[in-house]
Amino acid sequence: MKPYNDETLAALLADLESDRVERKESLRGGAPEAVREAVCAFANDLAGHAEPGVVFIGVRDDGAPAKLDVTDALLRQLADIKTDGNIVPPPSLLVERRSLGGHDMAVITVWPCDAPPARYKGRIHVRWGPRRGLASAQDERILNERRRFRDRPFDVQPLAEATQDDLDLLRFEQEYLPSAVAADVLAANERSREQRLAATKMTAEGGLRPTVLGLLVIGRSPSDWLPGAYTQFLRIAGTDLTAPVEDEAAIYGAVTDQIRRLEEKLDTHNRRSIRFAGVDRESRSEIYPMDALRQLVRNAFMHRSYEGTNAPIRVYWFDDRLEIHSPGGPFGCVTPDNFGQPGITDYRNPNLAEALHALGFVQRFGAGIAIARKALGDRLRFEIQPGFIAATIAGESHD
Template sequence: MNIDLQSLIGQGENQSLEFKSAKVHSNSLAKEMVAFANTSGGAILLGVEDDGSISGLPDDKNYEEWASNIARNNVIPALSLRVEQLLIDSQSVLYIEVPKGPEKPYQTQQNQFLTRVGSTNRIATQGELMRMFQQSGMFHFDQVAVPKTSINDLNMAALDQYFTPYEIEFSKETEAERKQLLINTDILAISGETTVGGLLMFGINPSRYLPQASIMFAHFDGTEPSAKLFNRQEIIGTLPYQVDTAVAILKNHLVRPSTIEGMKRVDTVALPPDRVLREMIVNACVHRNYGITGAQIRLFIYDDRIECISPGRLPNSVTVEKLRFGVSHASNPVLLKFMDNLRYIDRLGRGFPMIFREMEKLGKTVEVTEFGEELRVVISLT
């Protein structure tokens, strides 16, 4: 590793950097590892005091082996680190690189789930812990029962239409048979309440119980959020309705400059194909975190780009780089199943690779970034 220790120390402790004395207790070092792994990763400099002064490492043990053993034995599940002992001002300092954990959530032997906030660590909140379990695939929010709902909140005509290809006449089943069928297909929970996924797919009015489950659309006259608004509207309803409506609105608002060549009108600017727009919106609806209240999908058109921002980070095993090659993970398996059956999506991981491929053909860029608890997809128009 080529590491500029002097520059690192000059930054001071921050969101991704921690200083520790060589006298630190193993449990204290484990807490730092857990906090970094549960957040976005970071580095620990062992042998550097809180004020940035270099105290170095004594010759009493092999610190590389010691730190690695703490990551294996004092962190649950075990972590793999990058560790290197370096020299600065004739003093030894141990550089410990803690990755963004692929198996969140991590905890200490004292059962503490910690996260990194600024230059300090704190106990994860219930919401943060829930999101980490979602990212790990150990918990799926779309299978959770929605309080105060029942079968009466479901659209019977939509259910009839959905089950017809399976040769099931839903409306002609007995009440007990209908309830059992909906439980077996994850539309109803055992309690008789709808699941989040069932309500989003077949609900009469999903936003009544899940106000965060909507798309906020805005068209700006410029390239910044402060620009004048051409239009702004909220798209609510079932996920199929939201997807179809959002695609239609996008197409209606995308300006298609054209010219006359011979007897034909020809577009002079290549805009994203319809299937690119559709795939971007479907992915946002199917893979977003519906457990984050007060956060909607935001779909923005600027003069030079389209932005689609969805609440929730990528699952543990998926990175932005892997998306390009079709690596995916079912954050919401109930929604994925129904949207797949309704032909809105497939499970072969071809969505994002298609978006990149189609836009590259047009000479346009696609940027995918994680920012806080959001995933942002930006498609260039110029």
């Protein structure tokens, strides 16, 4: 992804009729909402330019500079558009301070997404000429047909022998659709169930074949088709795997069911102490902060590999530590050297990430490890290998 040079940006800025340009004087008032809608529309690239769209901040509608003070805080605010979880799948974009015609402005370059449609708060935004708005049913069909099968992520590839009978269609209608699609959009459209399944990437081939995503999110038994799509939990009364097992569970079902049941297990074993003596108000403590455990667990499900492995997610609770093992090593731009650094994230399963966000299991993309590290400090460490990533949390020190 190569950004535009100054000459190209200047030409785009001067073309007042271009459908690849959005201009804003500042980020005040309703501008943040409008900028996100524009980013979503450029990611969808309804016109099929196959080239980036650009949002200029600090420019009037007529192309004249607004003489905006382009601060680092403004650039950070704009960069948050990628990871704040409102546009899914997360857009590919670059935020820069650029000087054009002797005037500074903030420039957001947005590349078309590989697996449209992208949605902002459950709505599909597109552009027709210099105007933008919500996608019609025909627009949405065009975007759905444009998805590239050969280059698609594994999580939206269809499974040839699976059928709609392998999906929980009641769950799709009552749980997933209301979470993933805005209520007014859902009420207004007249699509068939097959069209809705295809539009949300739960199926392919005209709504007939479940995708990996469909089986993971609304499948009746995902592990029948993806052997590693389950979770193994062990509570071990000791400090190594040869010690007696105090509790164990193999957890099957849709990804969200596995997350809920695993978190219930962790909460049960996370015994709390309550202190009354010597304090004005009772204080409660837990062995491991549950908020941090939730972030690490959900990260494991979102980023693990479901392809080419029969390994489950493994959670081992020892007397002195807790380990979470996730199949699949670093992916994309994430490496062992930059793993966990703020702002460095990539998605092996971008559509599963979108689904977990819609269902409320992910609030902000790219923040899970940072939140866990803030809560756990030096107690948290990672082992990063080509085939797996393991998070180890040391137990409480009693020194």
